[in-house]
Amino acid sequence: MGIMQKKIYNFDIYKIDNFLIKFGYILSITVIIVFIRSILPELDHLEKTEIFTKLIFLIFLFIGSIIMLKYGYYFRKKEHIINAILRQLELAIEVSAKELLENTGYTAAQLEESIQIINKNGIGYYVWNKDSGIISDGRLRRRMVHVDNCPSCGNRIGKQYPIALDEIPTCPSC
Numbered sequence: 001m002g003i004m005q006k007k008i009y010n011f012d013i014y015k016i017d018n019f020l021i022k023f024g025y026i027l028s029i030t031v032i033i034v035f036i037r038s039i040l041p042e043l044d045h046l047e048k049t050e051i052f053t054k055l056i057f058l059i060f061l062f063i064g065s066i067i068m069l070k071y072g073y074y075f076r077k078k079e080h081i082i083n084a085i086l087r088q089l090e091l092a093i094e095v096s097a098k099e100l101l102e103n104t105g106y107t108a109a110q111l112e113e114s115i116q117i118i119n120k121n122g123i124g125y126y127v128w129n130k131d132s133g134i135i136s137d138g139r140l141r142r143r144m145v146h147v148d149n150c151p152s153c154g155n156r157i158g159k160q161y162p163i164a165l166d167e168i169p170t171c172p173s174c
Contacts, residue, residue: 010083011123017079020072027065031058081106085114089126094136097128150174 012018039054088100101111111128115135118124125138147157155173 011079011086011121013079013082013117013121013123014075017072017075020068021076024065024068024072027068028062031062031065034058081110082114082117085111086118086124089118089124089135089137094134097133097135100135 035058039051039058042051084104085100085106088104089095097108097111100106101108106114115126115128118126119138126135127138128135147159147161149156150171150173153171153173155171157171
């Protein structure tokens with residue numbers, strides 16, 4: 001029996017990147033084929049204005065396909081960053097933001113945007129405590145543990161504390 005591993009998914013967050021990349025390639029290949037099959041063989045037979053008009057139209061479509069590919073890969077890159085950060089966050093209950101930034105090479109702005117997108121899309125719920133620099137699973141903040149007595153002095157406490165605390169609670173008697 002091996003160690004049970006949690007399956008970590010790659011989420012398709014933006015979805016527009018799939019469309020832009022697919023149709024960007026289709027459009028650029030179509031433009032190239034149309035140019036090779038219809039304009040290139042007729043360069044000697046067509047009038048200059050007709051060639052110019054067709055070339056301008058094809059160039060316009062080709063530039064459109066390049067723009068589609070550019071933005072498609074832009075969103076795909078952002079999606080990869082979000083999924084990479086999400087994988088790191090899912091591996092631990094809490095993560096040091098400083099260590100995460102140092103070890104991944106991402107910026108604080110990329111990390112903050114990723115956490116906001118993860119939370120907004122309902123993929124997870126993570127809280128970045130800027131004071132302590134800890135990113136924790138916000139769902140654990142809602143879970144409470146009841147402490148009857150202090151483990152050090154034995155004094156009765158009788159309080160509930162969140163499971164994932166940034167600091168260990170202190171006993172009022174100690």
